[in-house]
Amino acid sequence: MRFKLPSLKAVRFPMAAVLEVMTLGGAILFGMTGCNSLGRSPEGERQARLERSPQWQSGKFVNRYERVDGSRFSLLKDLLFGNAAPTRPTDTLPVQTRRRSDFDSAPGLRTTWLGHSTLIVEIEGQRLLIDPVWGERASPVSFAGPERWYPSPLPFDELPEIDAVLISHDHYDHLDYPTVLKLIPRGARWIVPLGVGAHLEAWGVPAAQIVELDWWGSTELSGLTITATPARHFSGRGLRQDQTLWCGFALTGVQRRVYYSGDTALFDDLATIGERLGPFDLTMIEVGAYDRRWTDVHLGPEQAVRAHQLVKGNILLPVHWGLFSLGFHGWTEPMERVLAAAKEHDISVAVLRPGESLSPPELPMQDRWWPEVPWLSGKVDPIHSSGVEHLMH
Numbered sequence: 179m180r181f182k183l184p185s186l187k188a189v190r191f192p193m194a195a196v197l198e199v200m201t202l203g204g205a206i207l208f209g210m211t212g213c214n215s216l217g218r219s220p221e222g223e224r225q226a227r228l229e230r231s232p233q234w235q236s237g238k239f240v241n242r243y244e245r246v247d248g249s250r251f252s253l254l255k256d257l258l259f260g261n262a263a264p265t266r267p268t269d270t271l272p273v274q275t276r277r278r279s280d281f282d283s284a285p286g287l288r289t290t291w292l293g294h295s296t297l298i299v300e301i302e303g304q305r306l307l308i309d310p311v312w313g314e315r316a317s318p319v320s321f322a323g324p325e326r327w328y329p330s331p332l333p334f335d336e337l338p339e340i341d342a343v344l345i346s347h348d349h350y351d352h353l354d355y356p357t358v359l360k361l362i363p364r365g366a367r368w369i370v371p372l373g374v375g376a377h378l379e380a381w382g383v384p385a386a387q388i389v390e391l392d393w394w395g396s397t398e399l400s401g402l403t404i405t406a407t408p409a410r411h412f413s414g415r416g417l418r419q420d421q422t423l424w425c426g427f428a429l430t431g432v433q434r435r436v437y438y439s440g441d442t443a444l445f446d447d448l449a450t451i452g453e454r455l456g457p458f459d460l461t462m463i464e465v466g467a468y469d470r471r472w473t474d475v476h477l478g479p480e481q482a483v484r485a486h487q488l489v490k491g492n493i494l495l496p497v498h499w500g501l502f503s504l505g506f507h508g509w510t511e512p513m514e515r516v517l518a519a520a521k522e523h524d525i526s527v528a529v530l531r532p533g534e535s536l537s538p539p540e541l542p543m544q545d546r547w548w549p550e551v552p553w554l555s556g557k558v559d560p561i562h563s564s565g566v567e568h569l570m571h
């Protein structure tokens with residue numbers, strides 16, 4: 179067995195640790211003193227509305243499937259000793275810097291990936307910003323937690339006009355407090371799952387600009403329908419978990435359709451999303467931050483490819499990787515494994531550099547812009563969500 183001596187450098191911040199240590203430690207340290215970034219729990223009318231949701235049971239939002247987690251002892255071991263694969267890049271990445279004028283033209287469909295799950299989707303005249311993170315860290319505090327590997331490819335001041343901001347759930351790597359504060363003066367609409375409006379209002383977003391949706395709920399934006407789709411995940415940025423809902427989004431226009439998974443594990447509703455709202459020109463599906471100990475909150479690469487098939491996608495744009503270290507897996511592993519699985523199933527994958535745009539059905543050059551570093555295959559380290567074996571056949 180190979181062990182490294184623990185060092186400060188070896189102390190990593192994987193997703194489970196981020197969400198558990200930070201939500202617990204962060205809340206204990208800062209919640210009592212009123213740290214704004216933690217947000218606020220829903221109350222009053224908002225709370226009454228979310229309690230009427232079919233997703234609300236026994237005081238919290240629930241998934242259709244039970245969540246089975248692996249051993250926390252092994253997590254502690256990995257936290258201290260790490261693993262063989264590098265979880266973050268050592269060299270400068272070929273980030274494509276963008277500016278406002280790049281968005282002057284208005285294509286029928288164009289998506290720009292700004293790293294992790296931050297996306298600008300331009301579809302049929304509307305420009306949407308998804309899970310925007312310009313902050314330095316996916317964390318409630320500015321001095322600790324996973325830090326970004328590079329500045330945003332699009333400096334915030336270069337962000338073009340936005341019609342609506344979509345938030346999939348309230349985890350720190352999707353709902354970024356400093357970014358929300360910067361976006362408020364822009365006056366855009368916010369489309370979020372049930373309960374997340376409480377955070378936004380606490381931070382100063384006017385209530386009239388917030389649309390809160392339950393799963394399958396939808397809202398219109400000049401002819402574009404935005405539907406909150408079910409996801410198999412969890413939520414929370416303070417002591418209490420699952421007080422706000424998590425979701426993905428389907429954007430359905432007259433001619434173009436795209437799907438964004440949010441954070442999710444594999445589950446049956448993906449097929450229902452495909453039946454009701456697909457087929458999709460483009461899917462943006464989470465591929466990173468997986469682990470064999472938390473297979474019921476993230477897909478992992480092979481299941482992401484399967485999810486793309488279930489929702490009836492044409493081109494797959496892998497997201498939720500390439501900006502923060504939120505797992506123990508090698509930082510290039512999500513893409514290496516997605517490309518292998520996609521090849522096996524003959525699926526078109528869009529390989530984008532951070533900052534690059536994609537206009538389906540055109541595919542960009544399949545440029546492997548990352549280095550060759552060690553990674554584990556799906557056979558060696560399989561990620562299978564529990565209870566859904568039938569979906570993998």
Ligand SMILES: [Zn+2]
Binds near residue numbers: 349411412441
């Ligand atoms: Zn999450």
Ligand SMILES: [Zn+2]
Binds near residue numbers: 352
């Ligand atoms: Zn996430």
